[in-house]
Amino acid sequence: MVAKRRTRAPxxxxxxxxxxxxxxxxLCGGQRYSISQLTQGSKLTRQxxxxxxxxxxxxxxxxxxxxxxxxxxxxxxxxxxGIKEYLDSVSEQWDQAxxxxxxxxxx
Amino acid sequence: MVAKRRTRAPxxxxxxxxxxxxxxxxLCGGQRYSISQLTQGSKLTRQxxxxxxxxxxxxxxxxxxxxxxxxxxxxxxxxxxGIKEYLDSVSEQWDQAxxxxxxxxxx
DNA sequence: ATCTTAAGCAACCTCCAGGTTGCATATTAG
DNA sequence: CTAATATGCAACCTGGAGGTTGCTTAAGAT
Numbered sequence: 001m002v003a004k005r006r007t008r009a010p011x012x013x014x015x016x017x018x019x020x021x022x023x024x025x026x027l028c029g030g031q032r033y034s035i036s037q038l039t040q041g042s043k044l045t046r047q048x049x050x051x052x053x054x055x056x057x058x059x060x061x062x063x064x065x066x067x068x069x070x071x072x073x074x075x076x077x078x079x080x081x082g083i084k085e086y087l088d089s090v091s092e093q094w095d096q097a098x099x100x101x102x103x104x105x106x107x
Numbered sequence: 108m109v110a111k112r113r114t115r116a117p118x119x120x121x122x123x124x125x126x127x128x129x130x131x132x133x134l135c136g137g138q139r140y141s142i143s144q145l146t147q148g149s150k151l152t153r154q155x156x157x158x159x160x161x162x163x164x165x166x167x168x169x170x171x172x173x174x175x176x177x178x179x180x181x182x183x184x185x186x187x188x189g190i191k192e193y194l195d196s197v198s199e200q201w202d203q204a205x206x207x208x209x210x211x212x213x214x
Numbered sequence: 215a216t217c218t219t220a221a222g223c224a225a226c227c228t229c230c231a232g233g234t235t236g237c238a239t240a241t242t243a244g
Numbered sequence: 245c246t247a248a249t250a251t252g253c254a255a256c257c258t259g260g261a262g263g264t265t266g267c268t269t270a271a272g273a274t
Contacts, residue, residue: 013123017232018116028197030204036250048233050251055231069241069250077201084194087187090135094184097137124262143220155263157221162261176220176271 008086011079014059019044020052027062027075034070115193118186121166126151127159134169134182141177 015021023038035053039046053073056062060079064071122128130145142160146153160180163169167186171178 007125009123009125009128011123012119012128016116016118016120016123018114019232021116021119024197028201028204030201030208034250044232045234046251047235047253051232066251071251075201077198080194080197084191084198087191087194090131090187091184091191094135094137094182097135101137126262141220151262152264153221154223154265158262173221178221 008083011059011061011083014055014061017052017055019049020056023049023052023056024061024075027073028077030075032065032072032074034072036070038073115190118166118168118190121162121168124159124162126156127163130156130159130163131168131182134180135184137182139172139179139181141179143177145180 015024019042026038027033035046035050038053039049042049053062053064057064057073060076062073063076064073066072122131126149133145134140142153142157145160146156149156160169160171164171164180167183169180170183171180173179
């Protein structure tokens with residue numbers, strides 16, 4: 001296991017796009033889909049979808065497995081768990097700040 | 108209260124940048140900071156920092172209040188709570204998929 | 215009244231994200 | 245074997261993100 005980088009920004013950035021968010025929405029249901037399948041219903045080109053999938057893959061949100069002539073993509077939960085933890089720490093800091101303020105006012 | 112948009116992508120996008128993430132990290136501690144203060148220690152220009160702050164402000168993660176000649180920025184938790192909920196729903200879908208798979212294998 | 219500090223505004227630059235088209239290659243179907 | 249399907253690769257285009265510099269205006273400090 002290599003040092004897991006302390007930078008969540010790329011993961012947030014990967015989620016910062018409607019198209020990719022809907023890919024995630026589809027894939028987190030557990031099913032695996034080929035690129036062509038994921039392109040169905042989208043108004044974008046297969047190549048555009050491919051690029052988006054590569055972005056998601058580059059931050060580990062998604063993984064591809066070649067199966068015959070198609071490459072099937074599947075969801076990987078870890079990166080999203082990672083940023084959830086990060087957001088929790090942000091909320092926690094904020095809550096602590098609030099409670100410090102509260103006790104300051106009360107005394 | 109106007110229809111809260113169903114699109115979290117812009118919030119994720121706003122967090123998808125190291126500089127903005129560190130601004131959030133600083134501000135979620137509860138203190139308010141002026142633009143100049145937030146620029147201190149950064150290698151970027153005040154104007155660059157200003158632009159980043161406007162991005163955060165545009166999605167509601169941050170709010171600015173003019174105080175004399177300086178405008179002080181403060182953290183606003185709601186948008187981040189929003190995407191936390193979104194991520195929870197993603198995890199939930201994933202977990203349900205896993206448990207369906209599990210019961211399918213077991214029978 | 216003047217100097218200094220905080221911010222806003224605007225023009226400008228560079229680079230890359232997001233899309234497209236066109237063509238090549240690998241598999242599966244008939 | 246041949247046709248059709250699923251991808252990969254590469255070149256190309258365009259707009260906007262992220263930065264900078266320069267100048268102006270507002271508000272404190274002396």
